[in-house]
Amino acid sequence: MQKKKRLLYLGLAGFCLGFMQKSEPALKDAYKKDFYVGAALNNRQISGQDAQATALIKQQFNTISPENLLKWGPVHPQPDKYNFKPADDYVAFGQQNRMFIVGHTLLWHQQTPNWVFEGENGQPASREVLLKRLEDHINTVVGRYKGKIGGWDVVNEAIDDQKGDLRKTKWVEILGEDFAAKAFEYAHKADPKAELYYNDYSLYRPEKREGVIKLVKGLQAKGIKVAAIGMQGHYGLTKPTIAQVEESIVAFSKLGVHVNFTELDIDVLPNPSRRQGADIAETFGADVKYNVYTTGLPDSVQQQLTKRYADLFALFRKHRDVIDRITLWGVTDSDSWLNDWPIKGRTSYPLLFNRQYQPKPAFRAVMQAAK
Template sequence: MRAIRIVTASLVAAALSVPLAWPGLATPQDGGQHAERGTLRAAAPRGLVIGSAAAGGGHHLDQPYPDPFTSDREYRRLLGSEFSSVSPENQMKWDFVHPERDRYEFGAADAIVAFAAERRQVVRGHTLLWHSQNPAWLEEGDFSAEELRSILREHVTTVVGRYRGRVQQWDVANEIFDDTGALRTQENIWLRELGPGIVADVFRWAHRADPRAQLFFNDYNVESVNAKSDAYFALITDLRAQRVPVHGFSVQAHLSTRYGFPADLRDNLQRFDDLGLATAVTELDVRMDLPESGVPTAEQLAQQADYYRRTLQACLDVEGCRSFTIWGFTDKYSWVPVFFEGEGSATVMREDFSRKPAYHALRRTLHEARRR
């Protein structure tokens, strides 16, 4: 086996000296000084973690601001106080963490994991097998099927093993079906070159690397009962019959006020819960078409708040849905305007971190659930 260089910054190494608790023990009520009164994490009922993506990497590298996670003090304060779970937005994806075949860059991911441990937050790892954000050396390399399989296994074992006992949930296979319910066999290098059986192997490898982590399928446009979510239901049923360690199914919930709310979200989550799976909402945001002024109307903000509230309520109504994550909490660093021209204002806070009606709708819904 060829030698592999693992690179981390000395500052991150120092941060990792913080004792790391098993993430399953960190709940919103255990947050101590970090569960400030009036925050989302303080309002959450016992057993439910409230998360946010930690901005950095990916499209942020091309924006006219320094890395949010490391440079914005108020952003870090709110990320630590408002949430009991953190997801690296891009910092654990292949192109960021494995930029060369023989080199890993763990500095940014290590810093997030250390930040979470210090604030008694859990971590969602994102992601191990995906068709997007792969490094050029991988996508453009001339590898045999045997070499590709070895590369994937080494990556999964190395990354999951590094955070053994410190990542609560992993998005193991991300977006492997298209909207018709067909596997992405052309877009996804792993499915195309190694066949669909590689999905089961990745779950097995991840489980061996960290037997305590919960392993998930994760996708968008699966909030409703439809061809895509049906494909996951059938695949997971088959994999579990083979005793493949699949533990959860999660809906990303990138929603838009252009479209109606997925009213059967709760029923869809429930059918996966009935299989014995954990369920989760992992990447919620609600984008909208902005007026010429760039400032949402009161009606738009009310509709957005309703979508946030109904998504949270659907999760609360399903016993096994115990992880609820929004994909960033401030418009200052949202991915939406970069990828959806003319749309924006998708998060629960404005660029100045003032709270929108969506934030208050989430906190009120959490508080009501906690009182029950």
């Protein structure tokens, strides 16, 4: 009898959540004349293990990005092994729900297995060997989803944080400065109709902005089309300023490219890092002074978060002629990478939906900004 009561309770709870979500206004509808609004998905959501999040995704968003499953390490862990099941499920989910599907990412210095850069006897791979591996990888992955994935983050985070120069990575060391051009060429060949993007964080900073402008101009000089620059929106409550973000939107649009905000979240917690965005190599040990809201977000901070999102979406809407897509980096607060970066185990509150899958005041403000 107890088991039956429990099952009835769970059923009613699920029905109530579904009813609340159905009655909730949708971001994708509010901004349908402006730009796509989406989220980055994890494996639990794609596989159906997190049914509540899946329902929220279907209701709220019309574009999706994969948080990890299309990065080189997860999809191509060994030279002769590809792991396509999670990616296949991700693409199928997007197709079934008529969403604009994004591929992330083809060339990055992180989450790329060591074997990619290794030659014989532990020596670095030659330029020829690494180019062949890059071409084979892009041809296989992009080719598999040709006509299904609408746009690819081809090159990710290739500009140094400090001076705006090319980041010193194994890609640059072995291939030289044309590594990005080669990646874009291979991606275009594998799917000529897919949009191709450059993606990076802290692009509100003048040094990085100029570095990306130089990179994109170099690609354009070779006849390579960059459809959009992805500005990762890993921001804080006060930094960067709205004016700083807007300066980069305007500067990039002058290149004849569009702008996507690809990884939007707002870190409300004290941060030991230099707050320059999202360098995942920059981590710190646990410290209670950087995890101050373990029992909930104070109302004063909730109000700051709400205003921050409202101001950002007002800016996005102002520049909707050059902005194609806004993607939140996660669905609910519990999904966010900021619970574990730059310190593991924190309780973070960076998104529009809380840990109970309910809209936060920031969500209401974003909906209001659409009017």
